[in-house]
Amino acid sequence: MKIIDARGLSCPEPVILLRQEMASGEHAYQILVDNHASKENTARYAEHQGYHVQVEEQDGEYTLTFTK
Amino acid sequence: MTLRHEKAIIIAAGCIIGALASLLVYLGNPSNMGFCIACFLRDISGALGLHSAANVQYIRPEIIGLVLGSFLLAVFRKEFGAKGGSSPLTRFVLGMFVMVGCLMFLGCPFRMILRLAGGDWNALFGLAGFVCGILVGVFFLNRGYSLHRSYRLPRTEGVLFPALMAALLVLLLGAPALLRFTEAGGGPGAQHAAVIVSLAAGLAVGALAQYTRLCMVGGIRDMILFRESKLLLGFAAVFASALVCNLILTAVTAGTYFNPGFTGQAVAHTDGIWNFLGMLLAGYGCVLLGGCPLRQLVLSGEGNTDSAITVLGLMAGAAMAHNFGLASSGEGPTANGKIAVVIGLVVVTAIACLGTFGTKRK
Numbered sequence: 001m002k003i004i005d006a007r008g009l010s011c012p013e014p015v016i017l018l019r020q021e022m023a024s025g026e027h028a029y030q031i032l033v034d035n036h037a038s039k040e041n042t043a044r045y046a047e048h049q050g051y052h053v054q055v056e057e058q059d060g061e062y063t064l065t066f067t068k
Numbered sequence: 069m070t071l072r073h074e075k076a077i078i079i080a081a082g083c084i085i086g087a088l089a090s091l092l093v094y095l096g097n098p099s100n101m102g103f104c105i106a107c108f109l110r111d112i113s114g115a116l117g118l119h120s121a122a123n124v125q126y127i128r129p130e131i132i133g134l135v136l137g138s139f140l141l142a143v144f145r146k147e148f149g150a151k152g153g154s155s156p157l158t159r160f161v162l163g164m165f166v167m168v169g170c171l172m173f174l175g176c177p178f179r180m181i182l183r184l185a186g187g188d189w190n191a192l193f194g195l196a197g198f199v200c201g202i203l204v205g206v207f208f209l210n211r212g213y214s215l216h217r218s219y220r221l222p223r224t225e226g227v228l229f230p231a232l233m234a235a236l237l238v239l240l241l242g243a244p245a246l247l248r249f250t251e252a253g254g255g256p257g258a259q260h261a262a263v264i265v266s267l268a269a270g271l272a273v274g275a276l277a278q279y280t281r282l283c284m285v286g287g288i289r290d291m292i293l294f295r296e297s298k299l300l301l302g303f304a305a306v307f308a309s310a311l312v313c314n315l316i317l318t319a320v321t322a323g324t325y326f327n328p329g330f331t332g333q334a335v336a337h338t339d340g341i342w343n344f345l346g347m348l349l350a351g352y353g354c355v356l357l358g359g360c361p362l363r364q365l366v367l368s369g370e371g372n373t374d375s376a377i378t379v380l381g382l383m384a385g386a387a388m389a390h391n392f393g394l395a396s397s398g399e400g401p402t403a404n405g406k407i408a409v410v411i412g413l414v415v416v417t418a419i420a421c422l423g424t425f426g427t428k429r430k
Contacts (some may be wrong), residue, residue, distance in 0.1 A: 008077060008151070008153075008154065008216075008218040008219060009214065009217050009218075010154065010215070010218070010350025010358035010359075010374075011286070011358050011359070012209065012286075012289065012290065012294075013209075013273060013328075013358075015216055015293075015294065015301075016210065017292070019294075034220075034405060035147075036147055037147070037281055040254060044071060044296070045294060045296075060220075
């Protein structure tokens with residue numbers, strides 16, 4: 001599974017990173033973000049691409065796992 | 069919350085914000101200037117004596133309200149968090165030149181919408197330039213442009229900017245003799261709604277913008293980048309609501325709040341090329357900053373010190389614009405202003421190139 005560290009990046013960089021990685025067409029990705037806007041935006045993008053989204057929060061940081 | 073739900077909420081918020089903007093003009097603000105982040109920060113710079121343009125000096129409570137409204141709601145929603153360290157000085161410089169672009173056009177992206185809603189068709193040139201600026205910024209975003217990551221900071225860092233805004237309010241109410249104010253009839257700085265009304269409107273819009281993440285740049289940017297329409301719907305709702313309210317106010321009051329045409333517009337000029345280039349610079353710089361001036365205020369209320377630095381850059385840019393004769397007036401742009409916009413486009417492009425090709429993402 002590809003892991004993308006997008007913590008601390010401002011909008012829309014996390015989504016752009018995710019889009020670039022998703023171009024490889026793998027079945028699972030994980031992205032780390034540290035704010036609500038990035039969490040919502042990356043989750044929405046992944047859902048649009050047909051991925052199932054799972055979110056875990058720990059200490060103000062989010063780990064989103066996208067699977068097909 | 070589903071996307072459909074989010075879209076309904078941002079449309080409703082945009083309608084409220086547009087109506088408040090229209091009402092603020094009825095209650096005393098300059099024409100088509102219910103809100104203008106660039107103009108209002110410029111007025112605050114003047115009131116603090118950072119520039120001496122006597123016609124634009126006032127502590128605008130709307131700005132204080134926007135930051136505090138965002139701050140209070142962010143704390144309530146547990147979204148407040150101090151962070152910073154993402155190329156702060158680069159952001160300061162970008163903020164300065166975004167202001168130079170805004171003062172060439174005479175308005176931030178928010179006022180651009182309000183000018184259109186008031187029938188000022190000069191803003192169409194601004195809108196065209198704004199979209200082109202966003203397209204150029206998106207070109208770099210797609211190639212990996214980044215100002216690098218921010219880091220968590222002690223909570224005090226995040227609270228300081230909202231505290232500074234509260235201090236401005238204390239100065240305005242408690243020690244106005246320390247400040248500079250435009251004399252009655254002396255220009256846009258003297259036209260304002262009552263302090264409590266402006267503050268309340270700012271608080272409401274700040275909270276709504278925090279909740280919906282409304283951003284005038286983000287709407288067009290996300291549509292181009294991801295075909296995502298949520299933020300653009302907010303942008304469109306502000307326009308539609310302000311337009312309808314302006315038409316209603318024109319019909320039911322003695323004033324004119326919708327005055328279609330190019331000439332005779334308040335706090336505006338008719339030089340299409342420089343209206344275009346001013347907003348091109350503003351849109352370009354705002355994409356590199358990650359949000360419009362309104363969004364920077366809202367983020368600074370959420371504890372983002374990079375955005376707070378950007379706001380300080382906007383204020384410094386306003387002071388520079390008036391001290392060096394860069395700001396346009398109703399008579400048109402100045403020669404110095406044209407040179408500054410060209411320099412701004414060069415500097416912003418250099419920052420974009422260095423942020424894209426100069427260093428690897430960390």
